Amino acid sequence: MTTYHKNKNSYFTAILREGGHTINDMTGRWKDISSEKIIESRTLHVSEKVKELTVNYGGLSKTIEIPEGCGVFQAIRSAVTFLQDGTKDTKVKGRLMGIVKDDKIIEEYFIGNDITGYKYD
Amino acid sequence: MNPPDLTFNLPFEPFTPVTCLNYKQTNKDGSVYPTREGEESDRVVFRIYNNLALNPSVITADNIRITTYDGIGLASMTSGQSLVSQQWMRMYEQFYGESTPLGVYKFTTYLDTDTAVGGAVSRYKPKYGSDRATSGIRAGSDTNGYGFIELTSYLEVPYGTGMGDYNFVITVEYDYVP
Numbered sequence: 001m002t003t004y005h006k007n008k009n010s011y012f013t014a015i016l017r018e019g020g021h022t023i024n025d026m027t028g029r030w031k032d033i034s035s036e037k038i039i040e041s042r043t044l045h046v047s048e049k050v051k052e053l054t055v056n057y058g059g060l061s062k063t064i065e066i067p068e069g070c071g072v073f074q075a076i077r078s079a080v081t082f083l084q085d086g087t088k089d090t091k092v093k094g095r096l097m098g099i100v101k102d103d104k105i106i107e108e109y110f111i112g113n114d115i116t117g118y119k120y121d
Numbered sequence: 122m123n124p125p126d127l128t129f130n131l132p133f134e135p136f137t138p139v140t141c142l143n144y145k146q147t148n149k150d151g152s153v154y155p156t157r158e159g160e161e162s163d164r165v166v167f168r169i170y171n172n173l174a175l176n177p178s179v180i181t182a183d184n185i186r187i188t189t190y191d192g193i194g195l196a197s198m199t200s201g202q203s204l205v206s207q208q209w210m211r212m213y214e215q216f217y218g219e220s221t222p223l224g225v226y227k228f229t230t231y232l233d234t235d236t237a238v239g240g241a242v243s244r245y246k247p248k249y250g251s252d253r254a255t256s257g258i259r260a261g262s263d264t265n266g267y268g269f270i271e272l273t274s275y276l277e278v279p280y281g282t283g284m285g286d287y288n289f290v291i292t293v294e295y296d297y298v299p
Binding site: 043045076079086 | 141183250294
């Protein structure tokens with residue numbers, strides 16, 4: 001039996017188009033309902049099966065509805081810093097989510113505590 | 122599934138972890154000096170591996186971006202510090218590939234664009250990931266080989282820098298889907 005771990009501070013909740021079933025980090029994996037695509041030179045895990053996606057991170061929450069004919073992606077964003085003493089520090093910076101249509105990103109959100117204010121590129 | 126496990130390693134067997142990168146300058150007579158202002162340091166080559174330890178259930182690191190921040194340690198990238206000034210590092214991808222415990226290797230040489238990095242704005246995005254098809258480094262846990270990218274880096278120290286030791290940290294940002 002596969003067990004899944006739900007982090008109470010970082011998780012997604014997706015409502016599927018078919019049957020209106022809900023899936024989250026506790027009941028499944030995003031990879032199980034998505035496929036890997038290269039869009040705008042980025043690797044995104046896009047699902048065509050979701051009609052509504054909510055992402056929670058650190059007390060923040062964002063819900064998006066996905067129009068017919070569009071896909072949705074989400075992922076965790078992290079960073080590792082290599083220090084002079086040979087150790088490394090890994091931090092989760094937040095979660096990103098967005099909508100794609102015709103192999104283009106038409107909406108994107110970042111939910112996290114990173115306030116550097118830069119665009120992805 | 123476990124998050125990506127990125128490490129800095131030397132580019133040759135046994136791929137020892139890098140503890141500290143030093144950027145110096147070698148003269149024609151072979152003597153090594155600090156890098157002079159207005160000149161370039163020697164090239165320093167290193168690899169970024171994902172899951173070189175071959176642990177089970179480690180996830181691919183997608184969309185790799187690399188940059189540097191001034192100073193020592195994590196404080197170098199917090200709001201307690203000024204904007205990044207040491208945008209002296211240049212780097213480019215020169216090699217990528219994957220291995221498996223069974224000894225099947227796939228390596229490819231590729232010279233990417235020489236890019237200046239520093240801070241949140243000037244980040245280097247390698248052209249190819251470990252499998253060439255994506256911009257990530259695969260982990261060897263989901264039936265593929267554990268991957269790496271190999272980078273050449275050097276400092277281009279501007280005029281007027283002055284003498285002294287300058288410290289910076291290297292940060293690799295990435296996305297992943299459990």
